[in-house]
Amino acid sequence: MIDPALITNNLIDGVLMGLLYSLVALGLSLVFGLMDIINFAHGDFVMIAAYTTWVIAMMLYVDPSVTAIITVPLFFVIGLAIYKIIIEPILGAEPLIQIAVTVGLGYVLQNLALAYFRAGPRSFPAPWFNYSIQIGPIGIAVSKLIAAAVSLASLFIINYMLVNTKFGLAVRATSANREVAPLMGINVRKVFAITFGLGIALTALGAALYMMWGQTNPYLGQSFSLLSWVIVAMGGLGGVMGVLYSGLIVGVLEALGSTFVSPSARLAVVYLAFFFILWFRPRGLFGRR
């Protein structure tokens, strides 16, 4: 018999992690929905951002969460540059070319990290929020609680932006019809660039939050990439809410897998569920397209 307190603990952990996954996947979803490009290097930006966070945290000796003040604007600018140099030339190219380019970009980032930082994991040795709130047998890690709260707030801010701002309406109009948008005075390339920058900035926020307790290595990006694709495919381009719900489902599935099967099989449970969901709902759970 599995201890109910353990199950509860793991479920809470799953929900909190799910919110962080949603935050990371949101950038991929925005870019895919807008430009029809799947950025296979998405998770590798989380990894590079995690190293950047680690370097800054070690230099200033502050908690990784604080470094987001620097890394988020920095990665927005990096995102703009990557868009201009790498993504814009392959817009509208054959899918195979787009895949080759973004997969290649991912490998470049991984090998840069490997060359510079070596393969060993890095983590911040003196996190500020390394304690938990204890309610009877239930313990909640404060660092993960903060990460989840910041993620949730970010998701709502971006949702608000998409519905209620000039830029948000331009993004949705361009997603819906790329030919009409310019005739409404929308500079499509600019909308693409800013959205891509925003997507990369979100990976930096996710990385700063994750590094509050996690450790980075050159291959960290692969798991974030896979989880992000699962979330986006499951969300079926259902907007920010689709990403939020899918992220929560992935987080909870991971927790259940970890509890009832084994911690090492937790991702297998996620992918198995993903397989069946897409089998029965090929357009995703929340897709409307």
Next chain:
Amino acid sequence: MAEPILKVRDVVKRFGGIVAVNKVSFDVNEGEILGLIGPNGAGKTTLFNCITGVYRPEEGHIYFMGEEITGLPPHKIAAKGIARTWQKTRPFQKMKVVEAVMVGALLRTNDVTEARKRAEEALALVGFPREKFYVRGSEITLLEHKMVDLARAIATRPKLLLLDEVAAGLRPGEMDQLASILKRVNRETGITMIVVEHVMRFVMGLSQRMLVMHEGRLIAEGTPEEVANNPKVIEAYLGTKPE
């Protein structure tokens, strides 16, 4: 005589060996509704795409309000005051009707609340039913889609509006309704219009002046009556030389 709002001079657009628009020149006067007709493949839509900046003409010049706009990107031409609609309606999927029109209105204001107000005004102007302002594009009829496309274009506050086969797919009664909407918009806002159309009855009743294109060239110009009786026009449409 006031300066024409749009001057097209010797515009040429080729696709490979095909000359889609061949040395076309004409003027559009401020405030008029100009009809542009011609058989399929005459180059009417290509000409629209040259004016709105979707295509860059190989030769020739286009002047809008005294300023050369040849080769500018579409979003800059839209900002200068040229809007258009398409033969097939092109809705913004997943957006509510008002939101779609707001996208147009946001060209002239940065204030979303003001854009919403202007969008509602534009929808009211084209006679779109008020109870459907907040439904999604998937829940409205074809005529209503045309109204939304029209309102979206009007919301950008254009000086010149290009309408590409706006009556396509409509029933005769709906066409009359649309024609009276367009006349009202022209009267109330003073927006100049170029109407590309296949349906002769629709465009004849609407335009004050007409141009005829055939195989990339302008072959006739005049009042609807003059154009309808021009032998070259009859030949282009029926493919036979009148005896």
